[in-house]
Amino acid sequence: AQRSNCESTLSEKSDRTMKRQVLLFVSFLSLGPVFGQVSYSIPEEMTRGSLVGSIAQDLGLEIKRLISGKAKIYSRNSDQYIELNRERGVLLIKERIDREALCTEKALCALDFQILLENPMEFYTVTVQITDINDNAPTFEKNEMHFKISESAATGAKFDLERAVDLDVGINDLQKYELKATENFGLKLHSNPDGHKNVEMVLLKPLDREKQEQISLVLTAVDGGEPQMSGTMQILITVLDANDNAPVFTQKTYKATVTENSPKGTVVATVTASDADQGSNSKITYSITNTLGNVKKMFEVNTENGQVSLVGTIDFEKTKRFQINIGASDEGGLTDSCKLIVDVLDVNDNKPEINIMSKSTVISEDANLNTVVTMINVEDLDSGDSGIVKCFINENAPFIIKSSTNNFYTLVTDSDLDRERSSEYNITVTCSDEGVPSLSSSVTLTLQISDVNDNVPVFERNSYEAYIVENNTPGLSVFTIKATDADWNQNARVSYILEDSPVNGVPVSSYVSVSADSGVIHAVRSFDYEQIKDFHFRVKAQDGGSPPLSSNVTVKIMIQDQNDNPPQVLYPVQTGGSLVAEMVPRSADVGYLVTKVVAVDVDSGQNAWLSYKLQKATDRALFEVGLQNGEIRTIRQVTDKDAVKQRLTVIVEDNGQPSRSATVVVNVAVADSFPEVLSEFTELTHDKEYNDNLTFYLVLALAVVSFLFITCLVVIISVKIYTWRQSRILYHSNLPVIPYYPPRYSDTLGTGTLPHVYNYEVCRTTDSRKSDCKFGRAGSQNVLIMDPSSTGTMQRIQSEKSILDEPDSPLEVSYKCGFNFMSQCLFK
Incomplete structure (x- = not known):
């Protein structure tokens, strides 16, 4: 009921009595994030949702920075009491805080946590000090105590009373004791080094068993809070017959040490007390009189011999020193007390604890040096060298770990990254203390390297050659080129592009095409070896990056011949x-x-x-x-x-x-x-009839034109023959011969050409008024040209033969030049 009234009163006064103290410290490091510190002070038992402090204002941050940086609280235990409201930039009470449950014996109680922000990484240390309110009344472990006091007890005899416990601190802690309904006893307080007070009941006036055999007193413990709260214990005293010597300890203070994690039953120390009485009044009983803390849970004393031994597990990280109050009493009820101070020795029994505050799972391969990848908090609960921790990472990784502040480390890049060399890193962070033997713990971080388009496509060969047989079907697959890109995903997707270039005056795209996805080269047309035997072109391989990268290769297509032409x-x-x-x-x-x-x-x-x-x-x-x-x-x-x-x-x-x-x-x-041949072949030619009228008229027209031309030519030659006589040498033949012209020339009679029958020589100049025509002697064979009109022709030849036998006759010259004209002997 008293606690409920106190909480109600404090709830009304919390806003008025809360004092907020803000201490802000910010340091900028050359490498890594920003650090800072802010401190608040709030009373305990504040209702849920109460304001702790305006963190954004106190840190000088904007609300949008808290939102964009995904601000969050990092703490091992404080986040269950304090929450961050990003939209308002304030810290609020998440759960009701009971200082006594949170801090037990600590006079100063505080919550420590960090505010983390990302992009870029920043963190700030926040300390929230919890101040005490008077919400706990002093209490006694027992509701009553029993004493047996001899009536012979001397005035001033002291009797240890159980001390009351008040979980509050400061002014709200236990302040005084009151003993009521007594004339024989008074109270005496003794201050201890730990700040607590032991209470003793002092005999002020001798007892008289005959007057009062049972005495009932009420001991009241009062704190200094507002309003005051108190607790009571009843003291029942039985007056005994005389026992005038009380037990006496050999030392008022004993000291001992014990190593943490010592097994149960380990004897810590032995206390000794003596009683000058004899008989039952000298029998001493030992007991632990502590009422605070967990002393009785950790230690016990042998009631007969005073050995103090362990009954619990000692943990240096929880309690470093114990003060054990031990009492000795005889059968007559007389007592004495002493203190046993036990110091706990630390052993290296705690591994460093590695806590990942913030980490990146993916980093680009073009990340700059000293890019922060992960922030780590390391704690070791041991002390001395056992609490000194050093961290390192596995070798052959392009990262290093740096210590930013006490117990905080950052993992940063130490060299250039290359996804094509290693696309993933498993980074093992190991932290070891300097205890003997050393303890360590490790954590493995998996980091993916994201791709950057930094590799060009590479063809399998420097150049390609392919063969295709002529007369191919259009669309035929000729060859496949292949390029690979060491990048990943879209950056490694290769497309093939045919570069435009001319082949025989036409674009190469009219000859071949290239599949953009597969690199298959197809023939666009059917090739003819007799027209084109080979050609080359260039193909570009381009990846899908941004910007794209590309490389080129030369492809040569060679056409293979088919037997598609007859002789x-x-x-x-x-x-x-x-x-x-x-x-x-x-x-x-x-x-x-x-x-x-x-x-x-x-x-x-x-x-x-x-x-x-x-x-x-x-x-x-x-x-x-x-x-x-x-x-x-x-x-x-x-x-x-x-x-x-x-x-x-x-x-x-x-x-x-x-x-x-x-x-x-x-x-x-x-x-x-020749006449023998002529008669034989004439019969053959007369049997031949020409029924095509068109052919007949064409031949007739040709004959007329030829006759007129030859006539004109003979007249011209006859006029000029006199000037040529000295320069010509006529060859006389005994046979009527029709001259032969080589295959590149044609005769006017349409009879074709024969090789090596007559040798001739044509000499022509563009600026000379004379041309020479020479006939060599006949070869080993003769050529006969038979025509339907050959009979008349041969008669004319025979009639002219006699003229040809006469040297330098005009007809001889005309005859010669007529044939020379047909061999393109031109005269000017």
């Missing part, structure tokens, strides 16, 4: 309007070269290797064809029985797979004179 016969030329025949004299020997079939194949390699075979012949026993050179030769002596007309069909084949071929018909005239 082409260059000689003898097959014409539709005239008939070409090769003359073989009947006197020709074995191996006589009749002619040579000339053919080419625009393919390459073995597809262009040609072989010649005689497919058909009028007389197979007379001729043969060279397999490799196409030369037609006689294989036996020509006889008179051999037909004049010989028709040979020669097939020309290439070496491709499958093979392609072409055929050519060679007409051979076996005769010694």
Whole structure:
């Protein structure tokens, strides 16, 4: 009831009596976050939600900084009593605080915690001191005490009374004792070094058992609070017969030491008291008279011999010293008391405690040096060297740990990070004390390294070569290029781009295309080896980073030949309007070269290797064809029985797979004179009819124009022949010969060309008024050109032969220049 009244009164006065003391200390470190300290003082038992202090104002921070920095309280135990309101920037009471339950024997009671902020990391130390209010009345452990006092007890005899306990401190603590309803006894207080007071009952007036055998007294303990609170204990005294000697301890104060964690039953010390009486009045009984703290839970005394031993577990971190009050009483009720001071010796039995205040789980690989990754608080409850802690991390990691302030460490980057070398680090932080033996504890932090686009795509080769067979299907997959990027995710996603460049005057995109995702090169068109044999282009590999990185590679496509072209016969030329025949004299020997079939194949390699075979012949026993050179030769002596007309069909084949071929018909005239050949072939030509009117008119027009042109040319040459006579040398032939022109020239009669029949030389100059035409002598073979109008032509030739035999005749010159004109011998 008294406590309830006190709490009600204090609740009304808490706002008026609370004194807030703020101490702010801020230090800026060159590396790491910002540190600061602020202190508040509040009374205990404040209601939930009560204001502790305006932390934002006292630290000089803005409300939005608390919100953006995700301000929070870090503490091992204080966060259950104090909470942070970020929106208001204040500290509030979270749970009702009972100073006596929180701090037990401590006169000064305070809560220590840190305010943490992120981005950047900052933390501030906050101390909230809890002041005492008078909410506890003095109490006695027992409701009553019994004494047996001899009537012979001398005046001034002292009797130890149980001390009252008041959990409050300061002025609210126990202040005085009152003993009522007595004339024989008084009270005497003794102050102890610990600040408490022992109370003794002193005999003021001798007792008389015969007058009063039982005495009942009331001991009242009063504190100094407002209002005052008190507790009572009843003292019952039985007056005994005379026992005039009280027990006496050998020392008033005993001292002993005990090592923490000593086993139960360990004897700490032995106290000794003596009594000069004899008999039952000299029998001494020992007891512990402490009523405060946990002394009786930790120690016990042997009632007979005074040995003090352990009954509990000693922990230096909880209590470093014990004061044991021991009493000795005889059978007569006389007592004496002493103090046993036990100092607890510390042993290194506590590992350092590692607490992660704030940490990052992901850090970019381009983070600057000395970037704070984690903040750590380390505490060791031991003392001396056992409480000195040093922390370190595992080797071969690009991080170091630094001590920022007492018991606080920061893990920072020490060198450049490279995700491609290591994408994750398991950092083991180990903290060891300097005790003997040393104790340590560790914690492992997992840190992911986020990717930065710092690697270009790399092709598997410096350049590529691919082959494709001509006549391919458009869209055919030709080749696949591959580039890899050491980065991750989007930064490693490679796209392939065909760089625009010309190939034979057209964009390369009209030849090939590249798949952006797979790097597959497709042919856009069908290739022809005879038009293009190879080409090259460049492909760019670009990643998906921002900004993107790229690299280039050269790709060369080589077209492979197919046997898609048949051989082409260059000689003898097959014409539709005239008939070409090769003359073989009947006197020709074995191996006589009749002619040579000339053919080419625009393919390459073995597809262009040609072989010649005689497919058909009028007389197979007379001729043969060279397999490799196409030369037609006689294989036996020509006889008179051999037909004049010989028709040979020669097939020309290439070496491709499958093979392609072409055929050519060679007409051979076996005769010694031209009239014999002419009569034979004229019959053949008369059987030929031309039903195409268009062809007839074209040939007629050509003949008229040719005749007019030749006539004009003969007249001009006749006029100028006189000036040319000295510079020309005429070659006379006994046979009527039609000259042969090489394959690159054409004759006006449309009869085709033959090799090595007549050698000729044309000499032309652009500024000379003279040109020279020379005819060499006939070769080993003759050429006959047969035309439907050849009979008239041959008659004209024979009539002109006699004129040609005369040197320097005008007709000779005209004849010569007429043929030279056809070989593009130009005259100015």
